[in-house]
Amino acid sequence: SRHVVAEALVARHPDLKVLPVLVEHGEKNAPFDIKLVSSRVDGGVGTVTFQRPDAMNALNEAVMRQLEENFAKLESDANVKGIVIEGKGKAFVAGADTKFFVERIQANDVPRIVKFASEGQRILKRIDECKKPVVCKLHGLSLGGGSELALACDFIVASSKGSLGFPETGIGIYPGLGGTQRSARRVGVPLARWLVLTGETVDAKTAKAMRLVDDVVDVAELDAACRKRALAGQTRAGDVQPPAKAPAGFEQAWQVFTWTSAFDLLKATATVDDEKLRKSVKKASFKAPLALFTADELVKLAATSSLADGLAAETAGLRRIFSSKDALEGLSSVGVRRPVFKGA
Secondary structure (H helix, E strand, O other): OHHHHHHHHHHOOOOOOOOHHHHHHHHHOOOOOOOOEEEEEEOOEEEEEEOOHHHOOOEOHHHHHHHHHHHHHHHOOOOOOEEEEEEOOOEEEEOEOHHHHHHHHHOOOHHHHHHHHHHHHHHHHHHHHOOOOEEEEEOOEEEOHHHHHHHHOOEEEEEOOOEEEOOHHHHOOOOOOOHHHHHHHHHOHHHHHHHHHHOOOEEHHHHHHOOOOOEEEOHHHHHHHHHHHHHOOOOOOOOOOOOOOOOOOOHHHHHHHHHOOHHHHHOOOOOOOOHHHHHHHHHHHHOOHHHHHHHHHHHHHOOOOOHHHHHHHHHHOHHHHHOOHHHHHHHHHOOOOOOOOOOO
């Protein structure tokens, strides 16, 4: 076993000793369980911390497992009145680990991706339905699965450095952890279409104006603001009807994404007067067609279905989308090049 190798090495260096933990793991022939997520309790507030800053706290199987373990511990602790979820480093959570997706697709193991997403949905549902207030501390970048986790919390409290986005349709897939459903229930179907179909990233101030974020505070006040929300005793109902009216300042985006079809967005034939909005809308024309059309149907479904049915529909389409050529193309291109989508 591996500790025997270590002992042989140490035998040549009398000043060194083999650590007992190394012997123990060697006898088990098991890898070390690296702590990717931790938790602590302070004055009635439990905090779950993603501590994978080198990977911008990206979600993978081990991270999701540890998220649930740490969250469950705080959820069952009678001394914890509210829970805060935070990320170490420059990001809250920069989405799911695309490397995992690529490896699974190449190994012809799409069912494992579906299982990962299904388990992820179950964990986020647990967070959503927790009887204690759950607060997302949004300090830094949040993308894809990170934004979906944020939306599963009762409240999102952001610093000025916080941002949210759903880049999935630009890499050949769609939000599969509730992003098409919970976004619509927060901001309304038209603005959820804008976010998901264009992949637009919105800063904290914009997110607050469109009802995506609850509070925006200075960095120095962020912890105190999160604590206040966590101890206030309030939670948010998860299964609510999407808002039917545009927030102030978003009337044109609301109108464009109420009447413009996904086909017109893809063909860049949407009629938009405002130049800034026009540039934003045009981003939809660079997305993967299959992902765009599927995501659009899912967001629209939020207006007529229960949250449970909407989430089930997200999961139901995952095998098809991850089996597409565009998914492998898009996921393989991340950080390397611009993808070329074929619509298949």
